Amino acid sequence: METDDLAALAPRLPSPLEPVEDERFARRGLALLLKRDDLIHPDLPGNKWRKLVLNLRAAAGRPVLTFGGAYSNHLRATAAAGRLLGFPTIGVVRGDELAGRPLNPSLARCAADGMRLEFTDRATYRAKHEPAVLAAFLARAPEGTYAVPEGGSNALAAEGCAALGRELSGRADVAAVACGTGGTLAGLAAGFDGRALGVPVLRGGFLGGEVRALQAAAFGGPRGDWRLDERFHCGGYGRSNPELDLFVRDFEARHGLAIERLYVAKMLFALVSLAEEGAFAPGTRIAAVVTGAPDALPQDTA
Structure with missing residues (x-):
């Protein structure tokens, strides 16, 4: 399959990077940006x-x-x-x-x-x-x-996701992404000139090894500055709790943007919590990668 064949799908690249006015970040001197990968393609988003x-x-x-x-x-x-x-x-x-x-x-x-x-x-x-x-x-x-x-998620997937990091380089200091299998974080970190933050949505503590293995396969070894914060899975894949549910409703009301629950919600919840903990220095530009849109279909919680 040639490049022209894939170009016929007309992906929206680079995806938009949208500033968001949110006082929970602004009062700490932080800028929140949404990397709208959910807008890349209606059938193959994010x-x-x-x-x-x-x-x-x-x-x-x-x-x-x-x-x-x-x-x-x-x-x-x-x-x-x-x-x-x-x-x-x-x-x-x-x-x-x-x-x-x-x-x-x-x-x-x-x-x-x-x-x-x-x-x-x-x-x-x-x-x-x-x-x-x-x-x-x-x-x-x-x-x-x-x-x-x-x-x-394989080596080619990590290479493809490195473009995400390149699109954010020079425009953000921290880039955050929700993680399931680790491929997006592995590539994001490899292409990004800032710090990449992964927020796992599953329990288990296994993702660090997965990201390292993917980077080794894709790039021959470790790439970029990245870390995981494993505190925000809310019980595991497809799980939630009242605090997360309240956060999502509040974020949607504040910004008029429907939030995908399985991944994006937990990543945004993590960023607000980290901002409130003082984890980011004043002046930090934080890009939150929106990897998908809400889906009316039931979700897989197995």
Whole structure:
């Protein structure tokens, strides 16, 4: 797949960087900026575009097989890319108990975009990165199928996300992003001339190792100044609490902007909390990366 093929999707790049007037930052001499990656493309928004773009070039029009849960944004973005660019897609979905049931709205959208869905048991899904397990999935796919990992996070994804850091260089001192699989942070930090902050939305303390491994694979070793703050997962993926719910409603009312709950809300919650803790020096320009828009579909909390 050539660059011109992907350009036909007309992504909005660089994505807008919008100043936000928020007294919780202003009274501490801080500037809050929203990096509106959610506006890159209606079907491949935010980090989905950045993670997929180099993988799609590597696939060069071959079928693409990838992985996700029953409400995976990554599966939907991959299926949409297949429809728009004319290549077959296969989605391996966690949970064989879903086979034979009516498709939920998210998976129905994938199917409508032409994605072939393959449901697998959770034990096999957890082992999907093992060579023998991946080989078995590929053996059932068309010859020459290109595999993309869950969430799209691999070395090419990190390289694609480095463009995000370059777009923010010289325009912000701190760039914050919510983290699921670590690919966006790995690339952001590599391309950014300031400090990158990752806010994990899952429990477990494993993301530091994932980011280091992705940077090693993509760039040959550590890149950039980055850290994680693991205090804001609010109980884990898809979980919330009354404090986070109140924060989201307040932020939306203040700024007239609907906030995506799974990722973006926790990152913004972290930034306000850190500002109140005095974690940023006066004069700091803080860019909050909006990696996705709110989705009316139910979310995957498995």
